[in-house]
Amino acid sequence: MIKVTYVAPDGTATTLEAEPGSSVMQTAVANDLDGIVGECGGAMMCATCHCYVDPAWQDRTGARSSDEEEMLEGAATEVTEASRLSCQIRLDPALDGLVVHLPEEQH
Amino acid sequence: MNGQSVVIIGAGQGGLQAAVSLRQNGYQGAVTLVGGEPGLPYQRPPLSKAYLLDGRAEALVLRPESFFASKQVTYLPGTWAERIDRAARRVRVRGPEGEQDLPYDDLILATGTRNLRPPIDGLERAHDLRTLADAAALSAALARPRQIAVIGGGFIGLEFAAVARKLGHAVSVIEAAPRLMSRAVSAAMSRHFEEYHRALGVVLHLGVPAVHVGAQAVGLADGREVAAEFVLLAAGVRPNVELAEAAGLATGNGVIVDAALRCSDPAISALGDCASFPDPRSGRLLRLESVQAATDHARLIAARIALGAGADYAALPWFWSDQGDQKLQIAGYAGPEAEEETVAEGIVARFDSHGLAAVETVNNARIHMKARRLLASGAPVDLADLGEVIAA
Structure with missing residues (x-):
């Protein structure tokens, strides 16, 4: 099992166990975590699964694709260097322990 | 608001979103979500796209079982609404445990649509692509190479056609209108996708309706036969309005609602694919088939019920279709x-x-x-x- 920690804007951290191959978005939704919506189901259509990857993990989660970059323009909160659409971060054992920070809102 | 209750008929993405949003807005009353299909509420859009390629049904589930307990939402799968008694404010439903009457203060109709079945001889041979069960059956049928005909050149038929070509099947698309996706996109966009599908090797028959489905071919109105051992029906949908109609609610192309998404009985709202609502742009009644409309409708209705918010519906529609x-x-x-x-x-x-x-x-x-x-x-x-x- 791969562990992912989601940190809410108020600092509350929730650690979830993820299936290999699932995304950071799917793991949050499957565990009913507030703060990630994922309305389009991972089709990169809605920008409601925005997260900020913790600086310690940015090298390992890889770069945003150009489509992802463009959809992030529609995110409800500020986009930074750390911003990702969490549906585009696929979990594998190398990401065990990943920490992501959640934005104030997704709509 | 203790003692209040909301009943939601239909557990697609819109119905589920209404339950989610009611709780997010602090609604304290009882919430009951009634779904006709078995299993947990799931996303339909991937059924004609990713699911056919990866077969991952678990990735479609919108909320885990634990959601319903933790948010105190009573979920009744495999359950159908039979009748609304507006005077008594209750809905008669029938499920695995028999019949029961569900009392409501607010009722939300999220009954969606069903496949349109044009008058085509032998249509019972054709397969549908609407539910997870349909998609699972389709997926199994795609396991060996086949000659496939798709009746209907809209989003779902074309998404399926692109997947089937990728899996190595011979695919024809039969569309009665002179161009693809004619209800949804411009003529220029139809042409773009015509060229794209032809380049994929999809054979397109445009401007000619199918008139019969046989064991080995689909017959067209002009007498031609399209060889097909497997036929998918994707000729559009019609809204499920019968429950509302039988209750004396205003219906037309959908359950008719006002700008606040209330039916002709203000204790009842309708959302998503089954709702015919005033287009904020033109004022004309509009019915959209999209995740966006279903979930944005749901959020507006939930805010009204939970918070008394009085806003009119004004969300911008958006749509997508992944074809190859x-x-x-x-x-x-x-x-x-x-x-x-x-x-x-x-x-x-x-x-x-x-x-x-x-x-x-x-x-x-x-x-x-x-x-x-x-x-x-x-x-x-x-x-x-x-x-x-x-x-x-």
């Missing part, structure tokens, strides 16, 4: 009489008497998102405004 490697995105909604102008390769603007109504793009999320922001304000915009946004 072509991602079609539409910001806004253009009626059938809208004019069109190709702004650049893969960008088509559509206009009506109020100005720019919609922007269609292919593999261009940047312009799509810019167009969404441009149109979302609701203020009139024109081609020059779109040009500025594209250049920015």
